[in-house]
Amino acid sequence: MSEFQRVQREFTQFIRDPDHRTAPQGIESRRLGIYRDLFFNNINSFLSNGFPVCRSLYSDVDWDVLVRDFMIKHQCASPYFLKIAEEFLEYLQSQRSGLDIDPPFLSELAHYEWVELALDVAEGDLPAAGDMVDDILSGHFRLSPLAWPLAYQFPVHLISVDNRPQNADGEATYIVVYRNRADSVEFLEINAVTARLLALFDEAPSPSVGELLRVIAGELQTEVESLYGFGTELVSQLVSLDILIIAEP
Template structure:
């Protein structure tokens, strides 16, 4: 189907925005105006992405980082026009790159980059997440975490990474995978908190997540899964863990029966 004049203009306009050096500007567009607009649009993309991924930017270096964002701007087809969602689209772009080892090698991208970016993005995602109205009468703040069903804070995420993303910096860039478990949540002051977990605690919180098990039931199932010979020892250990998470605000209470 033939395009209408305004559609051809829009197509040429957006192509030039993405690739000003290779795609010609629309015939009737001002060269000066296009140059200004092209710079503004790209700088806004850079600003939005860089604000969400400061550590990734430091690890990559300014030149390589800008080149990577340019690659995203030119080649990735975003699924949303909403400006605040640009970082999530950039994350999807990185994840698509990391599915192909050859792309990582050709573009000299660190193997941990997409996971580091996800770790940085999750803070934005949780800080802007809208919580549902909670029936406070259904939650008891002081009851027993073992005999009742513990409730995790609503705005939270259990995360497993192949690299210690929370330790990565300009000076520390891991070269070998290292299984890393994190609980990320928004506390009652609306601050996003990160807690490093071990594999056992991570699994315990997975079991508690759906609010179907009491603390003791979850610990009993965990004992069976890890084939630990001493249930009482696991329950004692697990009780301390649950109390600690409650003190840190990750567990808000228990469900009323």
């Protein structure tokens, strides 16, 4: 290791963990303090803005400790600043051991907030909206690439400072987060049947709505005719929200 590499390593170690690492010799302490605070405050600000609900659940002191622990334990694999949110999520999922100050839903809530960030900056645009087919049952649709169906143990979209569930109730929460043609990121709470239907729409090739409803009817062990009204109304809503887009058969 060259002298430059040694100093560089000591410097980065100190910036990450100033309470337990020795500062490199020959650098003015005032300058080191500026760099130390600048790095921490930038990452802290980015995470606070990117995960606002998570941030609201912690005191200032506890949040600062969490951010510092992230800086110490996690080795970021990407040099891009926008990837910090994804790196923070990975830290929470694989390196953050369950502490008393952490809510049981922390990892799921952070994932939900990260999805909103990821969709906001995701590349790609939706095709121009076509005319709605007259017979929805014979129509062919597919899941928008900017629509992500999700399932959680906790109702993450309802969590706030005043609503902190301590235990999952055993019922999964299904949500689809999507970016519409106005480039606005929205969410829609759905049920298990709708989640299954969206999964079928995401498969290729694209069957007709009627064919997919027959699959659903078989899984529910019910008559497909009983799903036609529900199915056509639901598909119309999902198309209007830009969650489903028209596909070629």
